[in-house]
Amino acid sequence: MATDSNTKLLVETLTAQRDTFLGQWTRNVGEALQGRLSVAELGRELGELYEAVLQGLAAGGLSGRGDAFGEVRSLLIELSRNRARQGFTPTETARSVLALKEVLEPTLTDDHEGARVYLQFARLLDDLSLLTTEAYVRTREEIISSQAEQLLELSTPVVKLWDGVVGVPLVGTLDSARTQVVMEKLLQTLVDSNSTHAIIDITGVPTVDTQVAQHLLKTVVAARMMGAQCTISGIRPQIAQTIVALGIEFGDIPTNASLSEALRQALNEVARDGADDVRGLL
Secondary structure, eight states, rough: OHHHHHHHHHHHHHHHHHHHHHHHHHHHHHHHHTTOOOOHHHHHHHHHHHHHHHHHHHGGGGGOOOOOHHHHHHHHHHHHHHHHTTTTTTTHHHHHHHHHHHHHHHHTSSHHHHHHHHHHHHHHHHHHHHHHHHHHHHHHHHHHHHHHHHHHHHOOOOOOOOOEEEEEESSSSHHHHHHHHHHHHHHHHHHHTTTTTEEEEEEEEEOOOOOHHHHHHHHHHHHTTTTTTEEEOOHHHHHHHHHHHOOOOOOOOOSSSSSSHHHHHHHHHHHHHHHHHHHOOO
């Protein structure tokens, strides 16, 4: 009965002073966000949340558990995801909920019964603010992961150097994830451009160890399975010495010191293949 009376008192107070509380809540949050969100948008978000909290309290009490607060949780997750995309901090996001405590405190703590209700509701708001932080963190992780994938795509370009010849200029470390992206983009470009020669340039790769060599070999094998002849260019003196010292074997894979030399040889082979095709038709 005590819990029911507390909930009833809270719902009646929130309903009777809705405009006052919501207006002050919107102003407090707006000040914390320093005007980076329009008053209209902020008022809409908090207005929907205010009504959902009222409905949740009326249906499920101050526990905040169960389906009664399902709408509240959904709105907070959406709010948190929006804040994360808009560049707000976790603290600014959580404050969108916690600021309601500051609004209600002067009104609800006038007497002992009101103070007890306020403390119960404050605990509920604390729990809801934790939900916003969790949703915010998940969204930021998704954004960071997506950006990392985009950067990976940008850092592994496959370009058409000439008719029948494509190049893969690699810069930085070549790991398993990047090797997979390189192979996928290279194979797709070979098909799209109908190319028969691929040059993998490692001028921008700082070091070549056994693992990097294995990744290069995987890429070459994948391209060869598509019928393309592969050349590795950019073999600097230091890289050549390291490869020899490690005993790395490239087998029958052609290598060149420079991209220009690799391209020259590839063009000669393309021209020779074309001549062979012509002779085959005669």
